Amino acid sequence: MEILNLLNEKLPELQEFVEFRYCRTLKEKNVLEGIDVAFVEGSVSTQKELDRIREVREKSKRVVAIGGCGINGWPSIQRNSFEAEKLVEFSELISRYSQLPKILTIPEAIKTDRLIQGCPIRRQEFESVLLDYAREFGAKK
């Protein structure tokens, strides 16, 4: 949401040096190939999500985990601290949703290059990380 808020201010400016390759919220045709920098959010709850985040790692030169869900696992990670009896009570749900034995944060699931903390994140910090990488990849002086 804070990224969309950043777009409120700076979309045309960003479009000069950023190509949005994969962003289902904004586009119909998305390509998970040849990614310089992936910004990923959300915790990892299922094997499918684990495979997906590994794929993102494999196909991206840099991976930045963003937000409270991605970095600290909240709120999904509350499940890890459920008492044993609560877990037994929800075991059927946990298996129906094919959840992992333990909810993982993104840094637990894959190697990350940078983290942008916060719920919500601060758009200024996101912008400064984006500009750092734009310079690193020669898209911006």
Place this chain on the structure above:
Amino acid sequence: MNFLRAFLALHDFEFSIDEVTKIEGHAGLEVRVQNNEVIEAKLKVSEGKRFFQEAAIGKNYLELPNLFARICGTCSVAHFSSAAEAIERAFDVTPSEQTIALRKLLIAGTILRDHGMHLYYFSLPDVFGKESILDFEGKLQKWVHDSMHVREAGVRLSEAVGGRSIHPFTATVGGFTAIPKMEELKACKAELLSVRETALELCEAFYEPLEKFGRKANNVALKTGDFSFIEGKIIDSHGDIVEEEDYARYLDEFVIPYSTAEEFEFEKAPYAVGALSRVNLNAHELHPDTRRDCAKFLSRFPSNNPFHNNLGQAIEIVQCIDLASELIDSYEGKPEVHPRIEPIESRGIGVIEAPRGLLYYSLFLDSNGKCAKAQIVIPTAQNAMQIESDIKAYLPDYLDLPREKIELQLEKIVRAYDPCMSCATHFLKVKWL
């Protein structure tokens, strides 16, 4: 990218769209057609369950609204407000008039931001036949700038009242811990008014519906008296009314069974919530300035075309600008008086109009103020059955089109409802992808 799998020949086939694009969160769709009849249409959630209702148990009432706000970044203010209202009703706490006015301002900010996202980013590309707003060039660039200004006016209002754009931290059960400065709100009003003309142009863009399609649907919405999204009675197209004291019975006997049922299990017809339902039922309660300047657009209502949800949302942006301006004019900036809160064993029900429709919170609290049980019914869970029923009526006209086009048409009608799958993750009973 969407993967389309087709079996057999056209008119007798099944396919699934794994990921509907340009909606909030991740959803799939499964459709089965036999002899030109759509025999099954299922909206599916493709996000993981996060056990919110379960995790709430044992937590103190003061923590709950902020915890529930994390259900969804987009409509966090709606979750916060409905949960806070439920707790206040459980403990018989009446917030001050100023508190209610500030909450209305928070919601108004959310509507600008959230409807703004849906209309500009998700739906306008369909109007102009583009894949994405990122592809808007030349003359269309105007809409990119408009989207920024409208959404930004909402963000500023949320920041002034809530302390930041989402997950407000000044709001709490019973009142606000900090209130906005008068000059901040005046600046917000100026910014809101500066995008009013832009919002009217957005109405014009959605005046003609994306598709001509009609069906009879029962609209359900909150009637607040001032079209302010909080507090009031629940009404529907048949003229049935649910007063505040009957919320619990209505929720237990109707809303919860309905929102968790499969279509064939539920004998009553589906119903729709959201901007279209609100404008269909409550257009006469819109701000007089909104009614005056949206007279042409309002002539489309009541409407049976779900694609008019877009126009309804655009009108609501104008409404929120006018309502917020008026609330700011009468704001006095008095210190908040926090009502004394004494926990008792009780159940409270919060009902508000979230951007996408009615949002229910039913919280059972104990005498220590801890949560014993939480039930949440989100708008998309109520609309799911209506969306599926609409697809059955809508799709037969498009069966001669190539598969990709059918898929596009399907995405359009799902998108018209502006479903929020981040929320639906927890509360929609669906087939799993």
